[in-house]
Amino acid sequence: MMTFVLTNVTLLVILIATAIAISRMRALYEATMLGALFSLVTASLFVLLDAVDVAFTEAAVGVGISTVLLLGVLALTRSREAVTPRRRHLPALIAVLLAGGALGYASQDLPAFGAADSPVFSHPITGTYLHQSQEDIGIPNTVTAVLASYRGLDTLGELVVVFTAGLAVLSLVGPPARPEETMPRADFHLADYRIIRIISGILMPFILLFALYVLFHGEYGPGGGFQAGVIFAAGFVLYGLVFGLDKAQRVVPRVALRILVSLGPLVFIGLGLATMLLGGQFLDFDVLDPNHPEEGQHLGILLVETAIGFTVAAVMTTVFFSFASRGVSR
Amino acid sequence: MTAQLPALQVAIPLACAPLCVLFRVRFVPWLLFVVAAVGSLVCAALLAGRVASEGTVRYAMGDWRAPAGIEFVVSAFNTPVLLLVSLAATVTAGYARRSVAAEIEPRRRRLLYACLCLTLAGLLGLAVTGDVFNAFVFLEISSLATYTMIAMGQHRRALLAAFRYVVIGTVGAVFVLIGIGLAYAVTGTLNMADLAERLAEGHDNRALQAAVVFVFVGLAVKMAVFPLHAWLPGAYAEAPSVVSTFIAATGTKVAVYVFCRFAFTVFGAALVFGVLRIDRIGLALAALAMLVGSAAACFQQDLRYLLAWSSVAQIGYILAGVSLATASGVSAAYLHLINHAVTKAALFAAAGLLVMQLGSVRLSALAGLGRRMPWTFAAIVVAGLGLVGVPPTAGFVSKWALVTALVERGMWPVLVAMLASSLLALVYVGRIIEVVWFREPPASAELEPTQSPATPASMVAAIWFLVLLTVYFGIDPTFPGGLADAAASALLGSGGE
Amino acid sequence: MSDVLLNPGLVLIVGAAGLPLLRGRAQQLYLLALPLLALALLVRLSFGERGRLSLFGLELVTIRLDALSFVFALAFLIAAVLAVIYSWHLRDATQHVSAVIYAGAATAALLAGDLITLFVFWELTAVASAVLIWARRSQASYRAGLRYLLIQALSGVLLLGGAVLQHSVEGHIRFELMALDNPAGWFVLLAFGIKGAFPFLHNWLQDSYPEATPTGTVWLSVYTTKLAVYALARGFAGTELLVWVGVAMTLFPVFYAVIENDLRRVLSYSLNNQIGFMIAGVGVGTELAINGAAAHAFAHIIYKALLFMAMGAVLHRVGTIKASELGGLHKSMPWTARFCIVGSASISAVPLLSGFVTKSMILAAVAEDGRWVAFALLLIASAGVVDHSGIKIPFFSFFAHDSGLRCREAPAGMLLAMGLAAALCIGIGLYPQPLYDLLPYAVEYVPYTASHVITQAQLVLFAAAAFSFLYRRGLYPPEIRSVNLDADVVYRRALPYGWHTASRAVERLRLTAGPPLRRRAASTWVATTGPLRPNGRLGTAWSTHLMVWCIVLLLGALILLTVR
Amino acid sequence: MNRTPRPGWLDDPRNVTRIVYGLYAVCAALLVAELVIGRKAEFGIEAWFGFYAVLGFIAYCGIVYAAKALRRLVRRPETYYQDQDVRDE
Structure with missing residues (x-):
């Protein structure tokens, strides 16, 4: 128990220190790297809280892909923040204290940490999710069951949010430049280093394989479409960084990306419409296999995870390519 | 098939969005938006009919009974919102073809249509869902799509405006999420009906009270x-x-609805307005909004900024009605919500037509154009009088309802603010009329219409449809009035749905 | 429901929408057909209440036709016909549309049986008539119109407030005799008082009417104030206060009219003074007095329109209406001069003309009621009427010293309208019985007694003799280009001036203590509205920093204020 | 009323004088008529002979003189409000 508390406290202290350091930092590259550290610590905290799926997502998204994207953005802008007027420090401090005070005040009446009689534990749906799901859906990872089936609509919504973000980047930054429009490796000359080139070449298949593993293993352990999509994207980003955008685009052409971006939501919604046509409710996977509802659920969840994976990967890759080709085009 | 209507209401526009991105043919994205809008309008109308005859309709997503799964709830309190949003989308669809063709570069058009579909789906989902977290998800969808669309404006200023909205909107959304999280921690459930049941007692829980405040500020x-x-x-x-x-x-109207839904059917009026007295804060902010919004509108030099500031004031009227927390107040708020939506849409549509033809809607550029473009400006004047609340426009009816509701509760200071704001509205609408009809056109020839094309009939038709609707609702308010009354009694009557 | 449409006023309002669609001759004919159609509808309509509507549980009676509203409505529509003929030459759809809507709204307001309907059309008259002022398209008229619209809107707001109060106190919104023992009555009286140009509330009239277009002033002179007279007769007949308000109104404009240079403003003062007679009659409130007020309103509408038409014709042809620049126009515009004289004689109540048979009813009613002070003051005011409207208007425009201005006679339409109005004046004067038959109560009054004719003729002619005496001795005040201060000085000059003086005094006080306040005083307006302007602190695009700061502040304030 | 607007005829001052004397004559005739025919009266003072004639004359002169006094008080140059209006712009 003692170690548990100590670990928690230590991590929290690191977290706060990192946050303060970021807020005082003017150099944006450094701030970005510290941001990655912040995410990593958060992910560790999630692990301690037994929320492994969340930790996995935080690690993949917060530490991995968003750091890369931020760096891509920084390549386009100045890397030092304009100095904030000093007189703004005090109001900002008051604001932080107010919001934090409000939260702290509210937390006084929250159930104790890990209390067994908290409303969340005693509510019947917790029981439904933990026990009934084995009968209804029959997959060991209840997080995936809740995510993809019980609250499938929320997941569809989140996928649409990712899709919308992709659209936003496409409309603001423009689509990735065609390979012939880019200047050959103006900034990206990592491929000159043989070690990097060879190692990343070797690593590529493993990254993709791991992504597939995470995707299909989501039913049994931590993982699923979101994490897998991010890992896919990380692979392409690495490839693009090392070998140049033009080569990366030869692997995943712009048209394919555009189709993949919209394919995920389409498959997901199409699945919902299909269940309707088969006589069930929207996203009722039971009807996919009328004789064995659990099989239907399996199939549905698999399709959903795959759709998520493809779209997340495509959106992330598009975002990176768009930013990166802003740097090298013209 | 009618049993599936609540899901189709959201699924149709949601499915149209990725399709918009896939197709390259010029008119297909527009056509998909039309399909989405008309489809959702049909769904909304059929649902409204069912609700009127059978009462509340519930739909369990994935056939998981609430609270384990997510449910959609259609009742008298959200049918007006569904009808309003899908009707607005349908009119916008009619208006969009030529307007988008004139304003947006070809590369971005299908993205714009996709975002329109997404916004539509998000707003409809926000209105129809019966689950608080699901509401947050739809809030995010509609907000993100809206930010994207705003950034597509013609000037670079649009980017800045969108950025500002992103920052503030995200903070608001996070507040809503914190509120939802606190409510979940206190109850262990996310379903609205279930929440209401579990929140009926224990109003002195500080986490719960903080949840209310966070949700209110976020939605504000x-x-x-x-x-x-x-x-x-x-x-x-x-x-x-x-x-x-x-x-x-x-946009803002659906947010008002969500606030009503949270206040009356999730947290309960007894907690929000009885224990926490959000009503006083709401009325004070509403009065301020009325005065500041109208006063600032009087000084604007650009027609669209003027209209936007007037919206700030009008939100004050609506918030005042909601904050009264009486049947007549909420009914008046709903009525004004509907009427103002129609009026303001007409005005912005007309302003858009002017932008397309003149390139600018600075008031100085509009001097003396009333004669040259009589139909457009007549529409602006009629709808503008609706903003003031001159009979027989819809604005008068709902303002009257609001006045009655305020008098009932004896809220004299708010009433005074409202009348003062209406006088200011007369000033800014009068300014438009004066500039457009009674000023000499500027002598310089460069302000001539850029390529003075024939006014697109589809856009004029859309504008005048809305204007005539304003006048019709002013002469015969039975339809919106009936909807509003039913909504108010549904919200207040049963407490937890 | 469908009988809502039987409203003659509504016929005009709805019909006006068709005007912009027509051009040229078709538009003119349609314009003429509208009031004729409304007139026919009014005459065929039986007395009673119809057009009931229900709005939020309020019972609206949109048409209430009885003897009192009928006589006013008849006068309104006849005047509309005349005014349409008068503006026959005009090619300005904006003016036509707003004038017809204005007339329709005023007529519909007459017929309103409840306060809400009254309010609706009350405000519509304000908006529509403001357009007639703006239609002159000058900076002065724009500002005058804005002032006019603001004060008229204020009247509407007061009326609405009165209606709401009455509904909450007495539970109904019917428009009938009101008492002054509750605030509702005072609100409504004040609303009527603004439209009726009570002393100190009157200045919008003299401020705006002379700034309207030549034809617009004719329309304006007919409706707004007479609507107020009707409303007072309906709601406040027999209110003691009104007798003295009326007497005051007959007296004080007289002095201003003598020294005013702008002849249309002279007529505006004269209009104010005539309304005073009617309001005094309403205040007396006996059957004879109400009859007198209604009859006088009827006659007044016609001869006042005639006078404004004549002055409008002069303005139309000559381009100015300042007495100091006019004179000798009878050579150029003989018919206009003749018609103008008929109107002047009518308003002066010369026997055989319309004013004689109507104004005397009010005087007789005042005398019958035993109010000799009021009676004497009204007589003195009558002598004043002879001066400003009877003599000054025709004399300084058409006679006096020849200004050398030569122009063409007024357009045919104007002449025809003036001729018809003059004929009506003479007709009513010679044969008043048909008008008497229309009045709300049975009439026993006989105007043409030897005694009455002699006394009235003495009053008028001795006043005229006094004029010729004074004028030939050079004692009559010459016409001078000037602006005369009136109650409007309060809001147009005194308030701003007082503000400046006060701030300058403060500045002198603080001159030693701090930086000069003078600049600040001059830019107070800018300072108060500055934040609201597009680039001001409030109106500008806020920084994200400020916005987030606002959210958090609101959150903190809410937590502190509400959570316990 | 008291003159016929025939162009030219009025330009002669003698004609104007004639009209004025005609007016005085009519006034005298009216006084005579009051003597001969008599009239009713409501109030005491009103019954005096020539009351209306005197009232008409005196009231008229009074009004004119009062107005002259008033003019001294309220008269302002024609541009009085204009500078105000301009400043508000």
């Missing part, structure tokens, strides 16, 4: 309640015309 950003309104003028005025027409009619 989306409603653009003064002083959290600052994103609105830029966002409305710099967005492409189609977008400002659509979101002026729907």
